[in-house]
Amino acid sequence: MVLNFKVGGEGTSFSPHIFNNHMKSIFFKTEYDADNYGHFGTFGGRYVPEMLMPALEELAAVYDAAKQDPDFLQELMDLYKNYDGRPTPLYFAKNLTKQLGGAKIYLKNEGLNHTGAHKINHCLGQALLAKRMGKKRLIAETGAGQHGLATATVAAKFGFACTVYMGAVDYERQRPNVFFMELLGATVVPVEHGTKRLKDAVTAALQDWISNVDDSYYLLGSALGPHPYPSMVRDFQSIIGLEVKEQIMEQEGRLPDYLVACVGGGSNALGLFNAFLENKEVCMIGVEAGGRDITKIGEHAARLQSAGKIGVVEGYKSYFLQNDDGQVQSTHSISAGLDYAGIGPEHALLFEQGRVAYHAVSDAQVIAALQLLAQTEGVIPALESAHAVAYAIKLAPTLDDEKIMVVNVSGRGDKDIFILGDILGDEKWKNYLKKKSQ
Amino acid sequence: MNKIDAQLKKIKSQNRIGLMTHIVVGYPDLATSKNLLKTMLEVGVDFIELQIPFSDPLADGPTLMVANQLAVQHNTSVRQSMELMAAVSLTTSTPILFMTYFNIVFNYGVARFCQEASQAGCSGLIVPDMPLDEERYEGFIEQAEKFDLYVIRTLAPSSTPKRLRLNAQLAKGFVYFAGRQATTGSQRELDNNLFSNIKKVKQYIDKPVAVGFGISKPEHIYELKNHAEIAVLGSKVVNIYHESASDMAIKNVKIFLQSLVDATH
Ligand SMILES: Cc1ncc(COP(=O)(O)O)c(C=O)c1O
Numbered sequence: 001m002v003l004n005f006k007v008g009g010e011g012t013s014f015s016p017h018i019f020n021n022h023m024k025s026i027f028f029k030t031e032y033d034a035d036n037y038g039h040f041g042t043f044g045g046r047y048v049p050e051m052l053m054p055a056l057e058e059l060a061a062v063y064d065a066a067k068q069d070p071d072f073l074q075e076l077m078d079l080y081k082n083y084d085g086r087p088t089p090l091y092f093a094k095n096l097t098k099q100l101g102g103a104k105i106y107l108k109n110e111g112l113n114h115t116g117a118h119k120i121n122h123c124l125g126q127a128l129l130a131k132r133m134g135k136k137r138l139i140a141e142t143g144a145g146q147h148g149l150a151t152a153t154v155a156a157k158f159g160f161a162c163t164v165y166m167g168a169v170d171y172e173r174q175r176p177n178v179f180f181m182e183l184l185g186a187t188v189v190p191v192e193h194g195t196k197r198l199k200d201a202v203t204a205a206l207q208d209w210i211s212n213v214d215d216s217y218y219l220l221g222s223a224l225g226p227h228p229y230p231s232m233v234r235d236f237q238s239i240i241g242l243e244v245k246e247q248i249m250e251q252e253g254r255l256p257d258y259l260v261a262c263v264g265g266g267s268n269a270l271g272l273f274n275a276f277l278e279n280k281e282v283c284m285i286g287v288e289a290g291g292r293d294i295t296k297i298g299e300h301a302a303r304l305q306s307a308g309k310i311g312v313v314e315g316y317k318s319y320f321l322q323n324d325d326g327q328v329q330s331t332h333s334i335s336a337g338l339d340y341a342g343i344g345p346e347h348a349l350l351f352e353q354g355r356v357a358y359h360a361v362s363d364a365q366v367i368a369a370l371q372l373l374a375q376t377e378g379v380i381p382a383l384e385s386a387h388a389v390a391y392a393i394k395l396a397p398t399l400d401d402e403k404i405m406v407v408n409v410s411g412r413g414d415k416d417i418f419i420l421g422d423i424l425g426d427e428k429w430k431n432y433l434k435k436k437s438q
Numbered sequence: 439m440n441k442i443d444a445q446l447k448k449i450k451s452q453n454r455i456g457l458m459t460h461i462v463v464g465y466p467d468l469a470t471s472k473n474l475l476k477t478m479l480e481v482g483v484d485f486i487e488l489q490i491p492f493s494d495p496l497a498d499g500p501t502l503m504v505a506n507q508l509a510v511q512h513n514t515s516v517r518q519s520m521e522l523m524a525a526v527s528l529t530t531s532t533p534i535l536f537m538t539y540f541n542i543v544f545n546y547g548v549a550r551f552c553q554e555a556s557q558a559g560c561s562g563l564i565v566p567d568m569p570l571d572e573e574r575y576e577g578f579i580e581q582a583e584k585f586d587l588y589v590i591r592t593l594a595p596s597s598t599p600k601r602l603r604l605n606a607q608l609a610k611g612f613v614y615f616a617g618r619q620a621t622t623g624s625q626r627e628l629d630n631n632l633f634s635n636i637k638k639v640k641q642y643i644d645k646p647v648a649v650g651f652g653i654s655k656p657e658h659i660y661e662l663k664n665h666a667e668i669a670v671l672g673s674k675v676v677n678i679y680h681e682s683a684s685d686m687a688i689k690n691v692k693i694f695l696q697s698l699v700d701a702t703h
Binding site (some may be wrong): 037039042045046047048049050051052053054055057081193194200203206207209213214218309310311312313314315317318322324325326327328 | 492507540541568601620
């Protein structure tokens, strides 16, 4: 489909190559797509109470219609460019590459999106859908707070009321995002049930939606949950990989050899991978949270390493960290956004088919990677994104220098100031906190 | 004949409404859930829903979520739930149903779960997050019916005519209509649109209708009498147990249950 991209204001006609009208639409099919019922092979589906079935059927129908409507795509592309700041740069990390001595490392810097992470991509798309459906209110869950922040942002912009659910543990550790969500007008609700993390926030959001299905839109923040969310969120994120494809052709004249992204629910990774899935020569790596100890349940969030098994939770079938009976187990990661017991269903399929390799890195490796990237390239990644960087740092030196690797820096690290301060802060930082609290 | 059919026939012949009550296995502990179950049988409720606890009970409101969480923390297992079912069910004509979430059934193995539940004397299954749309992938209803377990269809105020019709085709025993668009939990008043919503359901389905979600007192049962065939009451019993002094809890529950049973006549 030809994208007729409308340039924002009068005279602001600088239109980067990537947004010219030959770029592929974000709506395209791959062999890994879900069937009509939202099943990716044996994964995915729509396992929800009857209360939500009509709403999900309606959402799928509205989404299908929107995909066919050129005005929808044009409005979204306009927002991507003029509100969000896309395209985000693909930047050759020359210093890091040199220091590691191996594959050429490129950073796709999603941290330069408005609100600081890739989450705004699917928030803009879904906000347009909510508007089409005449909804008055947005509901969201959030882990790191980046999805909640992006939802609160589109709520402010489009005039929706907004409630964001956040596990009580995450509410504490990602406090800057709570502050800004409230400033934007959202109500942020700490969730005390269960593991008090992202999983419990998703359940709380679904429960809110059950009770308010007529006037509220559930703006899910990753490629998980019941159909059509996993496909829809992936589509809105696919802009990442489409841009990378053009940018790398421009800079290197060929496709990359490796793509690396962190995987919580899986939205930023699928966003990068989707446009390359059928380029079989491109290797893809999803990086999970290895936490403190990958061999102990409760100490990590690595669902595909060994401990995870297939289950049906929060409306979809996939791999979950659960016990023999199917009780979902607690998780740990230094990054709230990866601290999740499940993984989006398309990832489960890509794992099963071996199309994407999944590895885990530890909290300690993540901190070291974050420091190295900051000090070599002047880029402070979000703790989630630093998982991808940590794996890239391991992999790059093992490859020869002809190889090209693209690492998705899904977000920037500002939100993690208090977590990083606790680990890396010196006396000056601690004194400052003391002074502020008086 | 499935015990559910026999019970429905008896209720009809007595020209009254039926009563279904709810227990979370392992809340507050396994021994007490057995006592509660026996108490319910003693006072003569018509159906009992035995909930196998789950860590993420999506359709449950605060009361039952806390009960589920506690039961899971006590490591209440599916095996123990099967044992509790067997200990009570094989010696009563009152139909006892398992209520749980699909992950529990799926992890146990759909066929194995249905077979063992049936052997334990279970009469039916209520699994709210297993919509008929997924039957083609799971073969859940197929396995249940193989072992003479009725899969109770759950319906909601939001159900469309098309979905009511599809569910009607698969309904066995009775259907479970959530009386309000919400998660479970006791409410002071019945939903404003409850009776018109029940009427809508009855246009498409000729099975008896059980109404739950928000039912909390004998008055509600009176109000439901000429509209529905079964009243379902879950969270309120947990609340009464929870709010009573520990030596009075079972007694208070019993008095409350008796008032409900009286209201059905
Ligand atoms: C910056 C960032 N990256 C990654 C994630 C993980 O989510 P996903 O796997 O959906 O990209 C989050 C989630 O909060 C995030 O904030």
